[in-house]
Amino acid sequence: MVVFLIVIFLLLNFLSGPLAEQRNFIFQSLNQTIRDELSFKGDSTFSREALQLTPDTLNNPSFLQNKSGRVIIPQKFRLWKNNHVASFHSSFVINIFHPANIAAEGMTFVILPSLTQVPDNSHGGFLGLTNSTIDGSPDNRFVAVEFDTFKQPYDPDDNHIGLNINSVNSTITRPLTNDTYGYNLILSPTNVDVFFTVWIDYDGTRRKIQIYMANHDNRSITVPKPSIPVLTSQLDLSKYLLQDSYFGFSASTGDNIQLNCVLRWNLTVEIIPPEPGVDVKGLLLKAGVPCLVMSIFVIMWLIWSYVRAIRKKQRSEEQLEFALKTLPGMPKEYAFKDLKIATCNFDDRNQLGKGGFGSVYGGRLSKEGIDVAVKTFLRDNCQGDFLSELTIINRLRHRNLVPLLGWCYKNKNLLLVYELMPNGSLDKHLFNTETPLAWERRYNTVVGVSSALHYLHNEYDNTVVHRDLKASNIMLDSMFNARLGDFGLARAIDNEKTSYTEQGHGGMPGTVGYIAPECFHTQKATRESDVYGFGVVVLEVVCGRKPVLIPEVDGFRLLIDWVWMLYREGRIPEAVDERVLDIREEEEESGYVGNEAERLLRLGLACSHPMAEERPKMHDIVQIVNKKMPVPDVPHFKPAFIWPGSSPGLLNFSSYSSGSGYPNSDGTRSLNTRPR
Structure with a gap:
C-alpha cells in the first residue's frame, strides 16, 4: 500500500502542476491495431494500411456512390476554459484518388462536439458533416478544414481548401492553383496517385490558424514543410466549439466517386491547466483518494486483463472475417452447410487431393447445378496461407487459370470454392x-x-x-x-x-x-x-x-x-x-x-x-x-551453374553423370562427376 501511495502522490503532483503541457497522438505506421484506437463511423473503415474515410474498392463503382464516413480519436480534448484557448498542431498524409473524369466530393480535418454517428444524408457536398436540414445551424458546433474536389454552387472551384464553421459553405477558401502564393497543387488528378502532406498549426494565444501543404508521389517519404501557408485566418475556437471536443476526419462521395485515404497522422494538443487557487493535490490526499483510486485501478486492471485474454482469442477470427469481406473484387460467400451437403460431409471418397495446407474435395452444388472443388485449410496454418492465397487469386481473371467461385468461413473452417476441372x-x-x-x-x-x-x-x-x-x-x-x-x-x-x-x-x-x-x-x-x-x-x-x-x-x-x-x-x-x-x-x-x-x-x-x-x-x-x-x-553442352558468391576454384558445376540432378544441402553440385 505504501508503494501505491507513492505512485498516486507522484501522479497527482504531475497532474496538479502549473501546466500539463501537451498530449501527443502519433499514428505514423497504420496497421490493424489502429482499429482499437480510433472510432470508425458511417462508411469508413481501415484497409491497405490507411484510414479509408469512404469505401476502398474500385471493382464496383456504384457501391462507392453517395457514401460518407468519419474516423475520430475517441478521447475528448478540453480546448478552452475562460479566456484560455488551447493550441494544437497536426500533420497528416492524404491520398484522394478517382478513376473517372470528375472527382467527388472531398474530405475534411474536423473538430467535432461528440462521437455520434454520421448524420443521415450527409453524402454529396455535405462531406459527412451535415445535411440539408442542419447545415449552418450554430448547434452543429464543429470547425473543419475542407479539401474540396467537386464544385458545388457555393464553391469557387473544384480544387480548393476552405475553413468551415457549422456549415459546408466555407467562411474562407483558397484555390490550390494560386500563382500569388506560389502553389500549384491538384488534389485529385484523374487516375493518378498523388500524396499530400498537410500541416495545420493553431495558435490559441493569437487565435490564428495556418495551413500548409506539399505534394509527393510516394506515401512513405517525408517532405519539408513549406515556408508559405496555403491558408491563414483568425479563428477563435471558443466561440464555436464545446469545451470538450474531438479530433478526426470526414469525407463523402456523390454521384461521382473517389477514394479518400489518410495514411499517417500526428496530433499534438495543449492541455488546459486546472483553475488557479484550487489545491487539488491536498484535497485528494486528505480525503484518502489515492488508496481508493489505486484499489479501483487494480480491480479494473484484473478485469480488463481477463476480458482482453478472451477477446484476443476472438479478435483474430473477427479480423479474418472482416478481411475476407473487404477484399476488393471478392467473389461469392457460400454457406458452410451448402458446401457440407455438396461434399457429403467432406467424405474421404470425394477427396480429390491432399497437400501441406489442407485437402480438396469434389462435390456438386444442387441449388446452382454446378460441380465444384472445395479446398479446405488446416487450422494450424490456415489464416496466413488462406489470406495469402486469397489476396492473390481473388481478382485474377484469365481463361487459363482455374476460376475461383467463392469462399466460406464458419467456426474456424476456411474454404475456397473453385470450378471443378472434370479432366x-x-x-x-x-x-x-x-x-x-x-x-x-x-x-x-x-x-x-x-x-x-x-x-x-x-x-x-x-x-x-x-x-x-x-x-x-x-x-x-x-x-x-x-x-x-x-x-x-x-x-x-x-x-x-x-x-x-x-x-x-x-x-x-x-x-x-x-x-x-x-x-x-x-x-x-x-x-x-x-x-x-x-x-x-x-x-x-x-x-x-x-x-x-x-x-x-x-x-x-x-x-x-x-x-x-x-x-x-x-x-x-x-x-x-x-x-x-x-x-x-x-x-x-x-x-x-x-x-x-x-x-x-x-x-x-x-x-x-x-x-x-x-x-x-x-x-x-x-x-x-x-x-x-x-x-x-x-x-x-549444358552450361555450368556459377553462383557469384562462390570462392575461386569452387565453382558449382552441373554435370551429366548419374546423380547430377540433386543439389547438396547448400544448393551446390557435387564435383566428383565426369562429362558424358
Whole structure:
C-alpha cells in the first residue's frame, strides 16, 4: 500500500502542476491495431494500411456512390476554459484518388462536439458533416478544414481548401492553383496517385490558424514543410466549439466517386491547466483518494486483463472475417452447410487431393447445378496461407487459370470454392499408360500454361510469381484446356520482397525437380524461377516422364540432364514420348509432330538454363509456342551453374553423370562427376 501511495502522490503532483503541457497522438505506421484506437463511423473503415474515410474498392463503382464516413480519436480534448484557448498542431498524409473524369466530393480535418454517428444524408457536398436540414445551424458546433474536389454552387472551384464553421459553405477558401502564393497543387488528378502532406498549426494565444501543404508521389517519404501557408485566418475556437471536443476526419462521395485515404497522422494538443487557487493535490490526499483510486485501478486492471485474454482469442477470427469481406473484387460467400451437403460431409471418397495446407474435395452444388472443388485449410496454418492465397487469386481473371467461385468461413473452417476441372490434373494424363494424352492436347497445354504465366508476370496489376509450377498444379477442363491452379505458394512481388523468409515462409517452398538452382542460394522467388519450372513442365509434356527419373535413364536422375545429353549428341528426337509417336504414325503425321516436339524440347532446355539471366522472358515464350518467333539458341553442352558468391576454384558445376540432378544441402553440385 505504501508503494501505491507513492505512485498516486507522484501522479497527482504531475497532474496538479502549473501546466500539463501537451498530449501527443502519433499514428505514423497504420496497421490493424489502429482499429482499437480510433472510432470508425458511417462508411469508413481501415484497409491497405490507411484510414479509408469512404469505401476502398474500385471493382464496383456504384457501391462507392453517395457514401460518407468519419474516423475520430475517441478521447475528448478540453480546448478552452475562460479566456484560455488551447493550441494544437497536426500533420497528416492524404491520398484522394478517382478513376473517372470528375472527382467527388472531398474530405475534411474536423473538430467535432461528440462521437455520434454520421448524420443521415450527409453524402454529396455535405462531406459527412451535415445535411440539408442542419447545415449552418450554430448547434452543429464543429470547425473543419475542407479539401474540396467537386464544385458545388457555393464553391469557387473544384480544387480548393476552405475553413468551415457549422456549415459546408466555407467562411474562407483558397484555390490550390494560386500563382500569388506560389502553389500549384491538384488534389485529385484523374487516375493518378498523388500524396499530400498537410500541416495545420493553431495558435490559441493569437487565435490564428495556418495551413500548409506539399505534394509527393510516394506515401512513405517525408517532405519539408513549406515556408508559405496555403491558408491563414483568425479563428477563435471558443466561440464555436464545446469545451470538450474531438479530433478526426470526414469525407463523402456523390454521384461521382473517389477514394479518400489518410495514411499517417500526428496530433499534438495543449492541455488546459486546472483553475488557479484550487489545491487539488491536498484535497485528494486528505480525503484518502489515492488508496481508493489505486484499489479501483487494480480491480479494473484484473478485469480488463481477463476480458482482453478472451477477446484476443476472438479478435483474430473477427479480423479474418472482416478481411475476407473487404477484399476488393471478392467473389461469392457460400454457406458452410451448402458446401457440407455438396461434399457429403467432406467424405474421404470425394477427396480429390491432399497437400501441406489442407485437402480438396469434389462435390456438386444442387441449388446452382454446378460441380465444384472445395479446398479446405488446416487450422494450424490456415489464416496466413488462406489470406495469402486469397489476396492473390481473388481478382485474377484469365481463361487459363482455374476460376475461383467463392469462399466460406464458419467456426474456424476456411474454404475456397473453385470450378471443378472434370479432366483432373495434367500429370494423371501424362503418366497414364492406358490412355496417353494426344499430341494436340499436349501442345495446347503448353500454349495455355504459357499464356497464364505471361498474365501473372506481365498483365495482372501486380506481378505475381507462382512459385510451385508443376504438372500436378495444371488442371484440364472438359475440353482439355489447361488451367493453372493451386496458388498456395504464390506471392505478389511487393517492392522486390520476393524472399521466402520476408514473406513469412521458412525453408524452401516448392517441389524437387522444379526449383531453379539459384533459389537454393538466394532464397528468393522470381519470374525467372517460374520460367525454370515452366521449362521442366514442357519437358514433361513432350517426354512423358517425371522430372526426377525413377529408375534412372542412361545413368541420369534428372530429366533435364538426360534431354540435354540427347540434344548434345544430336539424338533429341529420342526424348519424345514414344506413345505419342506411335499414335501419329498410325495417322501418318509423325514428321510434323517431330518438328513441333523438337521445338518444344529446345524451348524447355532454354527455359531450364542454369543461369537465370539466360532464360527467355514470358512475352517471348508466348510468341515461340504460338510459332511467331524462333526458339533461342541453346548451347549443346549444358552450361555450368556459377553462383557469384562462390570462392575461386569452387565453382558449382552441373554435370551429366548419374546423380547430377540433386543439389547438396547448400544448393551446390557435387564435383566428383565426369562429362558424358
